[in-house]
Amino acid sequence: MLSGGKVGLRARHDDDIPILRAELYDDVVNSSRAEGGPWRPITPGSKDPRLVVDDREQGRVQFSVVELEGGTLVGTATLWGIDTHNRCAHIGLGLLPSSRGKGYGTDVVAVLCHYGFVVRGLRRLQIETLADNAAMLRSAERNGFVREGVLRSSAWVMGEFLDEVLLGLLAEEWKPDARA
Numbered sequence: 001m002l003s004g005g006k007v008g009l010r011a012r013h014d015d016d017i018p019i020l021r022a023e024l025y026d027d028v029v030n031s032s033r034a035e036g037g038p039w040r041p042i043t044p045g046s047k048d049p050r051l052v053v054d055d056r057e058q059g060r061v062q063f064s065v066v067e068l069e070g071g072t073l074v075g076t077a078t079l080w081g082i083d084t085h086n087r088c089a090h091i092g093l094g095l096l097p098s099s100r101g102k103g104y105g106t107d108v109v110a111v112l113c114h115y116g117f118v119v120r121g122l123r124r125l126q127i128e129t130l131a132d133n134a135a136m137l138r139s140a141e142r143n144g145f146v147r148e149g150v151l152r153s154s155a156w157v158m159g160e161f162l163d164e165v166l167l168g169l170l171a172e173e174w175k176p177d178a179r180a
């Protein structure tokens with residue numbers, strides 16, 4: 001397991017799946033905002049790749065996020081689009097509604113940076129998020145990510161086009177223990 005100050009990132013367990021499905025992916029608004037695609041229901045027991053991890057997949061590493069104290073499941077974290085030629089990847093995360101606003105998101109970003117830069121030897125990490133996602137923007141910026149651009153009207157979300165912000169962090173800019 002990878003540990004931060006408050007949360008740990010571990011492998012997906014079978015009993016995480018119904019909780020993540022009910023609390024993250026069955027929620028039409030949350031899912032539409034986070035997924036970059038149209039919401040559709042996930043059939044219980046299906047092998048939906050957002051929930052059921054294929055360990056052979058090289059381009060994506062999925063974690064379940066747990067509280068360090070007690071081990072309660074609080075969300076998901078993903079390093080995706082791993083490009084070993086250009087040594088870059090993207091970060092994604094989603095916390096259960098009751099676990100938001102407690103500093104966990106900031107901590108998850110820190111742990112994903114450690115995994116990307118130290119464990120995987122990547123040079124650049126990238127995040128795309130909706131321009132109105134203040135908590136995600138702040139979680140990224142506290143870890144040193146800088147805003148590199150706005151993708152105007154790039155996301156169709158529940159009846160409207162929204163802007164996305166692209167943030168990047170290079171290995172040499174990353175300060176592991178200094179969250180701004």
Ligand SMILES: CC(C)(COP(=O)(O)OP(=O)(O)OC[C@H]1O[C@@H](n2cnc3c(N)ncnc32)[C@H](O)[C@@H]1OP(=O)(O)O)[C@@H](O)C(=O)NCCC(=O)NCCS
Nearest residue numbers: 093094095100101102103104105106129134135136138139
């Ligand atoms: C986005 C998300 C991962 C952030 O994690 P979090 O644990 O809620 O965020 P944190 O508690 O670490 O807060 C980070 C900062 O944002 C601020 N913040 C938290 N919730 C906020 C809100 N709703 N509005 C404005 N600011 C907020 C915090 O005060 C904190 O700022 P500070 O460091 O100056 O004190 C989480 O809210 C989430 O899972 N949301 C739904 C899914 C999602 O949007 N995923 C990202 C898709 S790209």
